[in-house]
Amino acid sequence: MKKIHVKYSILILFVATLLTSCKSDDDATTIDYSTVNVFDIFTVQSDNETVIMNGEIKSRTLQDFNNMLAGHPEIKQIHMAEVPGSSDDEINLQVGAKVRQNGINTHILDNGLIASGGVDFFLAGVQRTKGNNTQIGVHSWADGSGNEATNYPNDSTEHLRYIQYYESIGYTNQWSRDFYFYTINAASADNIHWMTEAEITQYGLITE
Numbered sequence: 001m002k003k004i005h006v007k008y009s010i011l012i013l014f015v016a017t018l019l020t021s022c023k024s025d026d027d028a029t030t031i032d033y034s035t036v037n038v039f040d041i042f043t044v045q046s047d048n049e050t051v052i053m054n055g056e057i058k059s060r061t062l063q064d065f066n067n068m069l070a071g072h073p074e075i076k077q078i079h080m081a082e083v084p085g086s087s088d089d090e091i092n093l094q095v096g097a098k099v100r101q102n103g104i105n106t107h108i109l110d111n112g113l114i115a116s117g118g119v120d121f122f123l124a125g126v127q128r129t130k131g132n133n134t135q136i137g138v139h140s141w142a143d144g145s146g147n148e149a150t151n152y153p154n155d156s157t158e159h160l161r162y163i164q165y166y167e168s169i170g171y172t173n174q175w176s177r178d179f180y181f182y183t184i185n186a187a188s189a190d191n192i193h194w195m196t197e198a199e200i201t202q203y204g205l206i207t208e
Contacts, residue, residue: 033071
């Protein structure tokens with residue numbers, strides 16, 4: 001029995017040493033995000049205050065955004081080039097909330113395009129501006145079963161996460177409902193409606 005106990009103790013010591021070694025390796029490879037400029041769809045500019053955003057919002061985007069802010073807490077403006085939407089709506093709404101919480105402004109670059117979830121992200125900006133020849137596209141959403149937003153009655157809880165998102169980033173309940181129902185009726189999930197300047201003004205998407 002004693003011999004078995006000794007082997008067991010040696011095994012425990014080996015495992016403990018291995019775990020300690022792994023922890024040391026992890027600590028040694030901790031990333032200093034202040035030295036990183038590219039976080040997938042986000043690229044921090046040399047002034048450390050401006051970010052170029054280009055690409056689809058996806059499941060990793062929240063972590064990328066958090067890492068970017070950790071290394072560059074002075075970010076003030078996100079310039080959107082082409083953000084056609086999101087593949088993960090829940091993450092998109094969480095990232096948008098972070099934008100507003102951190103007092104960051106959003107801007108659509110000249111010839112820029114935002115659509116679908118990209119519009120929800122843009123709306124999180126405290127100040128929202130756009131350049132020349134820009135496009136802003138909206139449409140309905142569809143769930144995994146193929147049901148579109150317009151298949152649900154207006155008082156369905158299926159609509160709440162988007163309305164509550166708009167409210168969480170500073171819009172009134174009335175505006176949130178008006179804009180949300182406008183978007184889902186503007187075009188089906190597999191189509192897109194490009195907002196007119198009159199519609200952009202009507203809903204106050206641009207603050208300056």
